[in-house]
Amino acid sequence: MAHEETVYEALDHASGGEGHWAFGTGFDEPLAGVDTTVPDGVDPVDLGTYCLMLGDDALVLAQRLTQWVTAAPELEEEVAIANVALDLLGQARLLLARAGSVGVLGRSRSRATASIPDEDALAYFREPDEFRSTALVAAPNGDFARTMARLLVAATIRLAVFARLRESRDSVLAAIAAKGVNELTYHRDHAGRWLLRLGDGTAESHRRAQDGVDTVWPLLADVFTPTDVETRLTAAGVAVDPATVRAEVQAVLGEVLGRATLRLPDWPADTAPRGRAGEHGPELGDLLADLQGLARQHPAATW
Amino acid sequence: MSAPTLQRPAPDEADLQRHFDAVIAAEHRIEPRDWMPDGYRRTLIRQIAQHAHSEIIGMQPEGDWLLAAPSLRRKAILLAKVQDEAGHGMYLYSAAETLGADRADLTDKLIERKQKYSSIFNYPTLTYADVGVIGWLVDGAAICNQVPLCRSSYGPYARAMIRICKEESFHQRQGYELLMTMMRGTPEQRAMVQDAVDRWWWPSLMMFGPPDADSPNSAQSMAWGIKRHSNDELRQRYVDMSVPQAEVLGVTLPDPDLEYDPATGHHRFGAIDWDEFQRVLAGDGPANAERIRRRRAARDDNAWVVEAATAYASKHGS
Numbered sequence: 001m002a003h004e005e006t007v008y009e010a011l012d013h014a015s016g017g018e019g020h021w022a023f024g025t026g027f028d029e030p031l032a033g034v035d036t037t038v039p040d041g042v043d044p045v046d047l048g049t050y051c052l053m054l055g056d057d058a059l060v061l062a063q064r065l066t067q068w069v070t071a072a073p074e075l076e077e078e079v080a081i082a083n084v085a086l087d088l089l090g091q092a093r094l095l096l097a098r099a100g101s102v103g104v105l106g107r108s109r110s111r112a113t114a115s116i117p118d119e120d121a122l123a124y125f126r127e128p129d130e131f132r133s134t135a136l137v138a139a140p141n142g143d144f145a146r147t148m149a150r151l152l153v154a155a156t157i158r159l160a161v162f163a164r165l166r167e168s169r170d171s172v173l174a175a176i177a178a179k180g181v182n183e184l185t186y187h188r189d190h191a192g193r194w195l196l197r198l199g200d201g202t203a204e205s206h207r208r209a210q211d212g213v214d215t216v217w218p219l220l221a222d223v224f225t226p227t228d229v230e231t232r233l234t235a236a237g238v239a240v241d242p243a244t245v246r247a248e249v250q251a252v253l254g255e256v257l258g259r260a261t262l263r264l265p266d267w268p269a270d271t272a273p274r275g276r277a278g279e280h281g282p283e284l285g286d287l288l289a290d291l292q293g294l295a296r297q298h299p300a301a302t303w
Numbered sequence: 304m305s306a307p308t309l310q311r312p313a314p315d316e317a318d319l320q321r322h323f324d325a326v327i328a329a330e331h332r333i334e335p336r337d338w339m340p341d342g343y344r345r346t347l348i349r350q351i352a353q354h355a356h357s358e359i360i361g362m363q364p365e366g367d368w369l370l371a372a373p374s375l376r377r378k379a380i381l382l383a384k385v386q387d388e389a390g391h392g393m394y395l396y397s398a399a400e401t402l403g404a405d406r407a408d409l410t411d412k413l414i415e416r417k418q419k420y421s422s423i424f425n426y427p428t429l430t431y432a433d434v435g436v437i438g439w440l441v442d443g444a445a446i447c448n449q450v451p452l453c454r455s456s457y458g459p460y461a462r463a464m465i466r467i468c469k470e471e472s473f474h475q476r477q478g479y480e481l482l483m484t485m486m487r488g489t490p491e492q493r494a495m496v497q498d499a500v501d502r503w504w505w506p507s508l509m510m511f512g513p514p515d516a517d518s519p520n521s522a523q524s525m526a527w528g529i530k531r532h533s534n535d536e537l538r539q540r541y542v543d544m545s546v547p548q549a550e551v552l553g554v555t556l557p558d559p560d561l562e563y564d565p566a567t568g569h570h571r572f573g574a575i576d577w578d579e580f581q582r583v584l585a586g587d588g589p590a591n592a593e594r595i596r597r598r599r600a601a602r603d604d605n606a607w608v609v610e611a612a613t614a615y616a617s618k619h620g621s
Contacts, residue, residue, distance in 0.1 A: 059375075071600065071601050071605075073605035073608040075393045076393070082386035085382060086383060093379070196615065201611025202607065294373045301485075303488075
């Protein structure tokens with residue numbers, strides 16, 4: 001009886017202290033306590049733009065994975081996919097807040113009311129051409145095999161970048177990367193294990209896994225080509241040139257596909273950066289319409 | 304020629320029943336390997352499965368707002384909550400499996416509508432305020448129902464409920480906090496909150512089930528210690544808890560007969576529309592077909608994934 005009454009008492013104090021609230025309710029200042037000084041010799045616009053590249057990739061992929069919630073193959077997978085999406089959403093929030101803290105808000109600030117935090121101004125009040133995410137993360141999910149193939153590729157690249165970014169001269173990026181490496185290691189492992197099961201499972205799952213890989217591979221065309229921003233920031237010791245992770249990424253993907261009895265497609269020829277430069281297909285606009293619609297209907301609201 | 308056997312005489316069923324009754328009377332717990340009457344086992348499987356189904360179907364009404372959550376913080380909170388519900392479903396199906404049920408079979412029964420889930424989840428979520436009101440009222444009612452089950456006579460169920468109730472109480476606070484924030488926002492936001500309260504209040508009262516006089520299985524379940532308080536008792540507790548919370552929030556509960564009775568220390572409330580309850584329970588609610596359709600699609604569209612995992616495990620022995 002004692003236990004029961006205690007729980008009830010706790011409930012009656014519905015407007016109790018902040019300490020009683022669960023995860024996620026106390027993040028008004030996501031960068032509180034981290035040294036946010038821009039390193040010497042670094043253009044804040046470059047730094048903010050780079051944070052948008054990494055943050056938008058995380059935000060867009062989190063949104064894609066969230067589309068699986070209530071539609072996943074097993075309850076264990078509901079939990080796992082939501083976990084990955086939550087990790088990426090957390091990374092996106094930190095990176096967008098960092099972009100805002102160095103003044104990179106584009107046109108979003110003129111559309112969002114002052115009470116809206118920078119992370120939300122950037123997520124909800126930019127147009128598609130202001131997003132810096134790659135086509136790799138914006139592409140539709142397809143079936144579960146294609147979803148896991150894309151997650152494997154995206155997590156492998158991001159893990160390789162974040163592992164190096166831990167040494168960044170920007171202490172915020174270094175801190176975000178250090179936290180993210182553990183998360184991304186799990187994401188890559190989770191997707192990799194599914195590729196093994198699907199590739200070496202049944203004839204149908206093998207066919208679907210191969211289709212998924214074949215559909216995702218062309219999206220690798222622009223992910224290893226640095227933008228001018230990445231080149232300048234790499235020289236300044238702040239960013240990671242994506243060309244430098246190519247060998248590691250190709251080795252990891254080749255090994256997973258081999259163990260999964262899947263055929264490794266040809267690597268696509270490098271192209272100039274497209275998504276990083278704000279050039280996107282219609283799928284990003286559709287995704288953003290879902291993401292942004294409600295916030296834009298109530299621009300003066302606080303949530 | 305047969306060797307002398309060491310066959311132990313089968314324990315007399317009446318002895319087993321006496322032992323079981325003594326465990327229940329002493330408020331000790333029945334564990335999976337203990338003898339239990341068939342009716343106790345069947346009733347528990349039905350109750351736990353219905354509860355598990357409610358968690359899983361309950362992911363949908365709020366999940367409908369995951370993609371559109373109006374801030375990244377709210378998106379994170381909602382995603383974590385919906386994820387918790389999937390976790391609750393898993394613990395509960397596991398508890399049912401300790402009684403000999405099988406999760407896939409229970410899921411099939413849900414999809415074939417042979418087992419029920421809480422009919423509250425057949426109402427649609429029309430605005431983002433519904434997310435807050437589900438947390439405050441629906442999770443609040445669920446907690447009132449579930450906290451006593453932490454003392455259920457069946458051990459695995461009681462232990463699952465302790466964990467679930469802790470998380471549900473977080474969810475309730477988060478829902479209430481969202482509503483408080485919206486009430487401090489624009490006039491449109493305040494109107495949204497009131498509208499959501501108007502739509503969810505009566506269905507939340509129905510979550511406690513029919514009045515005691517019309518609740519046929521209750522007496523046996525109370526005797527078995529798998530139900531601890533009557534439907535009407537819990538409903539009254541919920542009303543008494545919610546009225547002051549509504550006042551703090553600044554919303555009106557949509558019941559002109561709602562009034563504090565100083566003689567009893569409880570709130571009197573108006574008559575519940577049990578015809579509506581029966582209609583929704585029978586499958587004629589606004590979203591019944593959609594809820595089941597989506598659960599069926601998750602099973603059927605991904606059956607090949609589950610088959611692949613099974614085939615891989617048998618090839619690789621993992």
